Amino acid sequence: MKQYTQQDMVRIAKRENNTKRSYLVVNRLQGKHIPVQGKDALEVFDSLAEQLRDLYSDEVILTVGFAETATAIGARLAVTLGTFYTQTTRENVDGADYLFFTESHSHATEQKLVKNDIDSIINDIDRIVFAEDEITTGNTIMKIIEIIEKTYSKKIKFSVASLLNGMDEEHIAKYKAKDIGIHYLVKTNHDTFTDIADGFRGDGEYISENAEQTDFTEKAVPKDYINTRRICESGDYDIACTRLAKHIYGDAAPAKTDNVLIIGTEEFMYPAVCTAEFFNNRGINAVTHSTTRSPIAVSSEETYPVHKRFKLSSFYDDDRTTFIYDLKKYDKVIIITDSVNSSQKGRYTLVNALRSVGNDNITIYRWCSDEQ
Numbered sequence: 454m455k456q457y458t459q460q461d462m463v464r465i466a467k468r469e470n471n472t473k474r475s476y477l478v479v480n481r482l483q484g485k486h487i488p489v490q491g492k493d494a495l496e497v498f499d500s501l502a503e504q505l506r507d508l509y510s511d512e513v514i515l516t517v518g519f520a521e522t523a524t525a526i527g528a529r530l531a532v533t534l535g536t537f538y539t540q541t542t543r544e545n546v547d548g549a550d551y552l553f554f555t556e557s558h559s560h561a562t563e564q565k566l567v568k569n570d571i572d573s574i575i576n577d578i579d580r581i582v583f584a585e586d587e588i589t590t591g592n593t594i595m596k597i598i599e600i601i602e603k604t605y606s607k608k609i610k611f612s613v614a615s616l617l618n619g620m621d622e623e624h625i626a627k628y629k630a631k632d633i634g635i636h637y638l639v640k641t642n643h644d645t646f647t648d649i650a651d652g653f654r655g656d657g658e659y660i661s662e663n664a665e666q667t668d669f670t671e672k673a674v675p676k677d678y679i680n681t682r683r684i685c686e687s688g689d690y691d692i693a694c695t696r697l698a699k700h701i702y703g704d705a706a707p708a709k710t711d712n713v714l715i716i717g718t719e720e721f722m723y724p725a726v727c728t729a730e731f732f733n734n735r736g737i738n739a740v741t742h743s744t745t746r747s748p749i750a751v752s753s754e755e756t757y758p759v760h761k762r763f764k765l766s767s768f769y770d771d772d773r774t775t776f777i778y779d780l781k782k783y784d785k786v787i788i789i790t791d792s793v794n795s796s797q798k799g800r801y802t803l804v805n806a807l808r809s810v811g812n813d814n815i816t817i818y819r820w821c822s823d824e825q
Contacts, residue, residue, distance in 0.1 A: 491725075
C-alpha cells in the first residue's frame, strides 16, 4: 500500500461567498478540480481500500459515496472490496423516495439517499461504509447515521473512509462512543487553513459562461449503463465501466503521442477516471477532472491550486451554475456524462469553454439506459 503525506495531496483554496468556512481543501490527486492521470487517482483510492480489506471481510457491506466529490472514491472502494454500492445524490431519481440530510458548510447543502433501495437491502447487510474525500468534523455523516438508525430497526454497524481526515479529538471521541470505524490516508490539521486561504489574492481569471450555439459531436452509449444513485453490485459496475472505457478508446483511437483530457460531469466521475486509466494503461497521456458545483476563487499565485475558472451551465439543469478549472489545449477531449437533459445549454457552455483555449477535437459520450 502506497503511503501519502499531506503535501502529496492537500492544496488550500478560497471558497467564494461562503460565510461558514472560508477555505476549501483541494486534493490534487482526486481527479475532481485538478487534472490528474486516471491511474494515479485510482492508486490513491486503492490505497484507502487496502486499509479496510481485511477488517470487514466477514461482513456484508454497503459502500456509500458522497456526492459530488467522493462518488469516484466510493465506487472504487466498493469495487476493490467487492461490496454493494450506491451514492448520495442531489439529482432527481425516477420513482424514488428519499432519506434527506444536509451538509452545513457546503455550497449545495441538500443530500439524499434513495430510501427504496435502503429498504430493500437493510436486512441483508451488516455494515455501511461511508466514503468521503475529506472529513472535517464528521457531522454530516453522523446526521445520516442517526436518520438510518431512526428509520430502521435492524442493527447496522457503520464506518467512514476518507482520503483526508481533519477531525479533532472531540469529534473522534463521538465516533468512538458509537463504535463507528474511522479510516483515512492522511491526517490533516485545519488550524492554519483559514489564514492560508485569506492570504491569497483571488486575482485569477474568471471566464464568463458562453452559451452560444455551436456544433459538437455527441454519441450515445446505451449498453451496460448502471445508475449508481441506485444500489448496485460493484462487480457489475466495474465490468460496465471497463466496457465503456474500451468502447471509448476504440472509438476515439488516440495516437500514442496524444495528450487527452477526459471530463466527467458533476456526480458522474468514476467512469471518466476509469476511462482515463484505461488510456494510461495503453501508453496514452490521459488526465481527468470533472465539472463541479463548487465556486472556488481562483488566484494567480504559483502555489495556488487553480488559476482560471470557467463558468458553465449544468448538463443536468439549465438553471444550475457549474464550473471547471484550468482548461488548456489537448489533442483530444472526451466528455463522459449520464445526463439525459434534452436541452443543449450545458453542452454549449462546456464546448465553448474548451474551444476558447484551443481545443477542436471534442467528443461527448452519453452513457445512459436504453429507455433514455
